[in-house]
Amino acid sequence: MKNNQIHIIGGGIIGLCSAWYLRQEGFDVTIIDKTDLSDGCSHGNAGMIVPSHFVPLAVPGVISKGIRWMFNPKSPFYIKPRLNADLMQWLWRFYQSCTLEKAEKSMPILLNFNQWSLALYEEFSKNKAFDFGFEKKGLLMLYKDKKAAAEEKEVAEKAHELGLNPQILSQSAVQALEKNIDLDILGGIYYQEDGHLYPNLFIKQLIEALKKQGVSFLLGNAVTGFQTDKNKITAIELSNGQQVKTKKIVLASGSWSAKILKQLGVKILLQDGKGYSITLKNPRIKPSIPTILTEAKVAVTPMGNDLRIGGTLEISQLSPKINAARLAGILESMPKYYPQLKIKTPPLKEVWHGFRPCTPDGLPHIGKAKKYNNLTIATGHAMMGMSLGAATGKLVSEIITDQKTTISTDLFTPER
Ligand SMILES: Cc1cc2nc3c(=O)[nH]c(=O)nc-3n(C[C@H](O)[C@H](O)[C@H](O)COP(=O)(O)OP(=O)(O)OC[C@H]3O[C@@H](n4cnc5c(N)ncnc54)[C@H](O)[C@@H]3O)c2cc1C
Structure with a gap:
């Protein structure tokens, strides 16, 4: 050897x-x-390469939001209730990690880590062996209500402090960027530095x-x-x-x-965060910039001619079962932001799922x-x-x- x-x-x-x-x-x-x-x-994830995502999952306020979501079958978050020592420890550590001090320490590190990674993907994209739909078109965080707008503006301010250049845009300014699809939103934040790729490729x-x-x-x-x-x-x-x-x-x-x-x-403390995606092949109308629908927590990514829509985080003990109500939550959110995109529910066997490895902090x-x-x-x-x-x-x-x-x-x- x-x-x-x-x-x-x-x-x-x-x-x-x-x-x-x-x-x-x-x-x-x-x-x-x-x-x-x-x-x-x-393979089936949303392919977003995002320095803008420098805020860790565990932040103050997320627990009360999570508990509210637990009681809504179409919400983007769920923990299957069970008495399991590993889950209990994970939840306790998650609770302990939700402090401003811990979040402040993590943010610049996560930002640098993501920026470095983006640069490395760009290097891959210049290598002749690769052609995987890598683009730096930025990321839109779209919102419909004032509460989400206030939360996203707070993150944008922090991003600005850390050296990113987010733009806070009105409905018409976002619409000017997304000319080919109607938008029913209050506004959005545009993180120009972000990138995306087609993960399967x-x-x-x-x-x-x-x-x-x-x-x-x-x-x-x-x-x-x-x-x-x-x-x-x-x-x-x-x-x-x-x-x-x-x-x-x-x-x-x-x-x-x-x-x-x-x-x-x-x-190590780890739980699976199951999520779903569907990929529309060559849809007639689609947004051109990767987007997060912030209230719905749904990711929408144009990948070549296709459009991938993904969301939900269910801690479910690695269960491969597709939860139809939560899938409906993802699909029903689309026309709320894009009135022209009414998406039929596909047969459940065509819905992709993946397990995100989630740490409590x-x-x-x-x-x-x-x-x-x-x-x-x-x-x-x-x-x-x-x-x-x-x-x-x-x-x-x-x-x-x-x-x-x-x-x-x-x-x-x-x-x-
Ligand atoms: C809906 C959805 C959207 C997402 N969108 C994004 C996004 O836009 N941007 C982003 O950054 N991330 C995104 N993610 C998260 C991202 O997909 C994951 O963080 C990432 O794929 C995890 O990669 P990994 O290599 O750690 O694990 P995996 O891809 O799960 O790989 C682990 C491998 O280990 C193998 N394995 C497990 N057990 C054994 C064993 N006993 N013996 C041998 N092999 C074993 C498995 O078969 C698997 O191939 C998304 C996830 C989901 C679900």
């Missing part, structure tokens, strides 16, 4: 981007995934490019256990009985990461595990995994090669 050998568990955006940058550092990389990598959370092209560079893929079998020797993991056990000897591991298994780490006695876990010196953890990106994917991959390669990291990782320490 070569000394520069590394195994990455999980072939979502985080695992694949880690493979890309580790390969550039000369590692002999193998990606292990229980699926064939043709679908998953990193990027993931497919990245897998192809990795294969060409000699990265190996062990697909179709789940990691079921490990063999260890003191503070080292020596082998990875797969569901087909195979034992894969290893020198170094990156654990990038998205919403399944906590369960896998439990087998090693490593504890809204920050990812990126760094070396305490107990094993050959294990690096990279997960917990929640609604920002696509956006932070490229920079996380680069950060993982910096951590593993003991370089000075481009951004501080203090807030991302796993097992915090």
Whole structure:
């Protein structure tokens, strides 16, 4: 076994981007995934690469809003009530994290992290092996009522303080940007610096490019256990009985990461935040700029000729069931903002779902595990995994090669 050998568990955006940058550092990389990598959370998401999203999920005020949403079957948020120790701990830590002080500390770091990632995606887009609909058209945060307008203006002020250049726009100013579709809104904030991409294309092209560079893929079998020797993991056990000897591991298994780490006695707090999307193929009318419908918490992204609409965050114990009421909540919100876009409910089997790996403080876990010196953890990106994917991959390669990291990782320490 070569000394520069590394195994990455999980072939979502985080695992694949880690493979890309580790390969550039000369590692002999193998990606292990229980699926064939043709679908998953990193495929059907809204593809937004967004420095404007520097506010962590856990902020003051979010709990009271969340409790109100729990009682509305069409709302964008739900936690399946259950007595489960991991969920209770997660909720308690979430509650503790909802302070202004913690949010203020996280915001500049998340902003830099997202800006770095955006620049790395731009680099990918200039590489001949890639053509994944990367564009920097910005992001519109549209609102219909005064309360949402006030909240969004407050975020825009903070964004301005941190060096972004958001524009607060009236209804007519937004309409001037979106000439081809009628808007029924009060106004919006335009974050010009943001970008977007077609995630399915990027993931497919990245897998192809990795294969060409000699990265190996062990697909179709789940990691079921490990063999260890003191503070080292020596082998990875797969569901087909195979034992894969290893020198170094990156654990990038998205919403399944906590369960896998439990087998090693490593504890991280993580819950799955299930979300849905549908992709309209070549619709006659569509907005041209990626948009969040702020009251509905629905993401709308033009991707090439298509239009993707996504939303909902349900903490549901990795249940693949599509909740028809919550899907209706997403689809019914569309004509409220775009009166010309009345969308028929598709058969539920055509609705895509993915599980966002959510940490209680809204920050990812990126760094070396305490107990094993050959294990690096990279997960917990929640609604920002696509956006932070490229920079996380680069950060993982910096951590593993003991370089000075481009951004501080203090807030991302796993097992915090
Ligand atoms: C509706 C929706 C919209 C979204 N929109 C955006 C957006 O616009 N911008 C953004 O930044 N983010 C967005 N996200 C979030 C983003 O999609 C996720 O944060 C990201 O995909 C997580 O990537 P990951 O690599 O950590 O996990 P995943 O993509 O889930 O990859 C984990 C991999 O690990 C594998 N695995 C798990 N267990 C095992 C095991 N035991 N053995 C082997 N392999 C295993 C899985 O098969 C999977 O392939 C959205 C998510 C949803 C649901």
